[in-house]
């Protein structure tokens with residue numbers, strides 16, 4: 162596997178909503194989600210390395226987040242809906258077991 | 273079918289892993305009423321490595337889900353995910369999970385008044401077969 | 405209201421007019437054809453003698469056979485209806501009533517109904533249309549697709565269609581000229597609709613929504629690697645949304661063109677609101693009357709082109725006020741072939757005709773497949789696997805398609821292909837521990853006999869050679885199979901012992917071995933005459 166950070170792919174059903182309406186987000190990120198239960202050819206356990214947390218923040222405030230376990234499939238897919246109160250920056254963060262972070266931002270508008 | 277009230281303990285006998293303990297830790301040992309959670313998973317998994325799952329918790333303006341625990345009762349480890357909602361998100365998540373074998377996927381939601389609700393859904397993992 | 409089985413067919417003599425005669429009713433006519441399995445020519449097909457229902461379906465339609473079936477629908481013994489609809493006395497009755505089906509005969513009936521009902525009719529293809537014959541396999545379904553175009557279906561759904569692979573399916577669908585529907589198919593990446601869920605029509609002044617449902621377990625029953633970017637499932641909630649949307653869009657009639665299988669559709673009808681008619685398929689049931697589930701009518705028109713169903717509806721104010729139904733048996737000696745279709749069939753078969761007619765051997769007994777457990781055609785296939793692949797145990801999939809061969813008839817190449825023509829035919833040979841063999845049988849048994857139809861994968865029990873066992877269909881997973889005995893030694897199957905197992909139709913990518921049709925042909929050519937008898941290798945207990 163290359164050390165380059167995977168680029169998340171994000172789809173929003175719309176970027177502009179009226180107050181009270183929802184935006185649906187679909188996110189995909191390339192990651193093996195090594196469970197920590199597999200063994201390599203010589204019988205040694207391959208250490209766990211997963212995306213352990215996913216967070217969506219709007220203007221710095223967390224609106225949706227989840228703690229993930231090895232039971233989440235490789236290339237984690239996350240689909241959820243937010244009901245934003247205000248326009249601003251929606252920041253998505255994937256936190257790896259090794260402490261590294263992958264981030265992605267979208268500008269959304271509430272009219 | 274799901275019984276009207278499922279105490280966290282009732283999973284202990286069936287579970288092959290720590291899922292009952294995870295539920296107990298999440299609820300603080302409180303019972304969870306079986307209601308208000310919709311779980312959409314395939315009855316039979318196409319691929320145990322990636323099973324689509326949508327879980328949504330019904331709520332109102334005054335009583336809504338704040339957190340959602342999902343466990344699997346026969347994977348090597350029981351934990352699947354814990355979701356944290358806010359007033360600015362819908363109490364719903366759609367992801368893809370690993371199912372090592374046929375088992376129950378159990379969802380427990382913490383509501384804004386401190387109560388808990390639960391639901392479960394069996395997912396069959398099979399070698400497949402023939403067809404008409 | 406309701407139709408009853410045609411009185412003429414309770415008798416020995418009848419005409420084309422007796423079969424197709426129908427007093428029209430109302431403003432909409434639905435004509436349904438499903439599970440043709442690419443059979444262009446008339447054929448023999450023996451229905452199931454054993455078709456067990458479990459759970460809520462126990463003893464219910466369509467899980468009745470033989471005398472129980474005849475009594476339920478008023479079909480006299482030894483009548484044309486008994487021959488078409490049951491396994492009773494099949495070989496003898498086949499001599500009286502001849503072959504059934506043939507797409508040229510079907511074309512005659514479809515065109516006749518279209519002539520009568522013109523702008524009131526929808527002709528719907530329920531799937532499993534493109535697979536099951538040598539010519540379909542050789543032309544990657546081009547033969548059958550071209551033939552079907554002559555009778556202009558208004559929409560179709562799929563199951564075995566997908567085994568031509570995603571690229572081929574897309575290629576055909578792009579050029580089809582009518583919608584290939586699948587409300588329950590999504591792409592594995594973004595979870596978005598891979599096919600149109602609904603087609604809207606206007607017939608007889610009624611807006612009709614046809615919602616398509618592909619076989620939900622296609623990626624489990626068939627090789628997922630052939631269409632890795634599509635995910636299926638029953639998807640009740642999506643279906644409800646599609647029904648509600650159709651009603652909002654003004655549909656006065658909602659039809660589910662379904663390849664779910666009958667038990668799944670019956671359960672679905674109790675859980676999803678607003679479907680007027682389900683045109684069922686996949687489980688190959690032929691029912692002379694519509695089945696009512698609440699306000700929903702379920703239609704089951706059999707397989708292999710043996711029948712066409714016509715359902716006339718009087719639709720007023722968004723509901724069915726009255727209906728009339730007929731299951732029309734396609735007796736090929738009685739219904740005249742349609743000239744246009746007959747010419748097309750001749751044309752597509754011409755390059756292959758000589759090969760297909762080649763005689764490989766002969767059968768002394770009736771060769772059939774359909775039924776929950778081993779059929780005699782499967783026994784021949786298992787025997788071929790045992791001897792040609794030098795195996796101790798043979799496994800053959802319990803598919804419901806495949807034509808019958810009468811006692812004393814020659815077995816041609818075509819007969820063999822009709823039982824084996826699939827895109828993943830390799831006859832594998834592997835070592836399997838007894839424990840794994842039992843687990844595999846248990847798994848397949850649960851796919852057929854799970855008490856909840858939503859957990860059933862469809863099809864019939866895997867066929868075995870070199871092995872016998874008892875099965876308790878009403879049991880639970882892991883507890884149905886017992887008394888596993890190796891035929892050759894008469895000894896119990898040992899959990900830890902490795903056995904040489906040969907089989908075919910593995911869903912795993914990269915399976916190696918000769919194509920099953922060569923294995924079967926080679927075996928029959930050597931033994932010259934086969935005579936499989938109804939045997940007792942599978943014993944059903946606790947029913």
Ligand SMILES: [Mn+2]
Nearest residue numbers: 404439532686
């Ligand atoms: Mn079929």
Ligand SMILES: [Mn+2]
Nearest residue numbers: 404532563686
């Ligand atoms: Mn089918």
